[in-house]
Amino acid sequence: MTITLTEALHASPWEGQPTPATAEAWIARAEEVASILALDAVERDRAGAVPHPEVRLLKDSRLTVLLGPESHGGGGQSWTTALRVIRSVSAGDASIGQLLGYHLLWAWAARLVGTDAQIAAVEELYTRENLFFGGAVNPRDNDLAIEDRGDTLVYNGTKSFTTGARVSDLLVLEGALPTGEHVFAIVPTAQAGIGFPGDWDNLGQRLSESGGATISGVEVDWSAAAGFVDKEFRPLVYNTLNVPLVQQIFTAIYLGIAEGALATAAGYTRSTTRAWPYTTDPKGTAVEEAYILEAYGDLRSRLWAAQALADAADAELSALLHAPRESVSAAARGRLAVRIAASKQVAISAALDTANRVFEVTGARATSNAVGLDIFWRNIRTHSLHDPVAYKRREVGEYELLGRLPEPSWYT
Incomplete structure (x- = not known):
């Protein structure tokens, strides 16, 4: 369109x-x-x-x-x-x-x-x-404090990272009871006890509304405590698929950034980039330049490879997410987490490289703010720091050398 x-x-x-x-x-x-x-x-x-x-x-x-x-x-x-x-x-x-x-x-x-x-x-x-939907669930912050008032739960606290919360209709809250037990609940965002300081001011992903939230006296019926029956939670391995899912969502974002960067750069190269005349082998147009063709060929090939790995991991993840919840085993979940760790690290590498190298094939004029190629690098550089990619490589390495599957955590 x-x-x-x-x-x-x-x-x-x-x-x-x-x-x-x-x-x-x-x-x-x-x-x-x-x-x-x-x-x-x-x-x-x-x-x-x-x-x-x-x-x-x-x-x-x-x-x-x-x-x-x-x-x-x-x-x-x-x-x-x-x-x-x-x-x-x-x-x-x-x-x-x-x-x-x-x-x-x-x-x-x-x-x-x-x-x-x-x-x-x-x-x-x-x-x-x-x-x-938005969420106030950042595990790097202290948990929201939950008070049990008999028939209801009351949430209080702050979160520093709440993607989408400020523009949401429904907000997912996560907090801990004094016993340490975690409770998720979905509440209407538009209520007096929920506020947003509007403090998201980062290098990239600037419109993701990922700033903080304050939660003050938000009351929820016990019946809305996710997964609890008579105040008791019955855990399943399926419950722990939230982290592999969010990690693969990240992979999708990174591959999208790379695709956008490559397409935008290619359009600029075709229309605006000039061939370099000071050479023993001058070309009439930029699209005939050997180094430009080689670079685009390399970037496209690597992006295709990253997409293929992501497609395979997507299919494996989807199969578990749409399976009967009681059927998901710890081993299947662990193998999936390894594949997603591999997919994510490859996507980050491809996207960072693409967002950086597109300047080499578009030329100095493409650094103009009017062109805006910087948005792709700023976005991938910002979000790829969400959790250290080195730990994703380590998870794959531990699986390869030691046969060790990742244990479920807030980031695995």
Whole structure:
């Protein structure tokens, strides 16, 4: 599409269209969203406004409900499709790809840890009303403190990293009781006890709304404590798939950034980059330059390889996420975590290299702020620091040398 975000919000290009019915149609819809976002991604990134219009675009496109039950108007799609959609949107604007990825993660949270009744209620609510999720779950901060008042739980505390929370309709809270037991709950974001200081001011992913949140006296019925029955949690290995899932969402974002950087650079090289005349083998155009052709060939080949590994890991992850929850074993979960660790580190390497080297094949003029190629490097450099990639390499190394599977943690 060649319409702007403002035009899309004034008259939705999907008005009157049916919800996509196939994986291919959902991916095509995501590519339409990406093309709208890409037109002014740099300008919006620099303006740094709260991305309410971008979230509305995601809702209008219905990408927000692609995992929701078809019976409630959702897409009924698998995570294989969802991860490809996140990758596609991230190619147009990685901040908005991150918002979508986290939304889909938290939309699946009830299925990860909830009871059957909670899953049914949450999925009907968010799908029918097309509600947007954020999360206040950063494990590097202290847990929110939870007070048990008999029939209710009360959450208090702060979180420094809450992607999407400020633009959300529903917020996932995680905290700990005095016993140390962790409790997840989904609450309406718009309430007096939830506030946002608006302190997200980072190098990249500037529109991901990943700043802090304050939680003060937020009361939740015990019946909404995810996975608890009579105040007792019944754990499953399936509950621990949240971290492999979020790590593979990261991989999708990184591959999207790399794809966006490569496509943007290629367009600039074709239209604007000039051949170098001071050589014994001058060419008429930049696209005939041997070093430029070699670089694009190398970057594309490495990106294809990273995408192929991610596709395989996506399929393995999706198979477990859509399996009967009681059937997921610790060994299967561990093997999946290793594959995802490999996928993530390869994606980071490919994306960092691509976002850096595109300047070599576009030329000095491409460093102009008007071109905006810096957005890709800033985005991948920022988000790839989420957790040290060295530990992902170590996990794969321990598996290769020692046959050791990663133990579930907040980051594995």
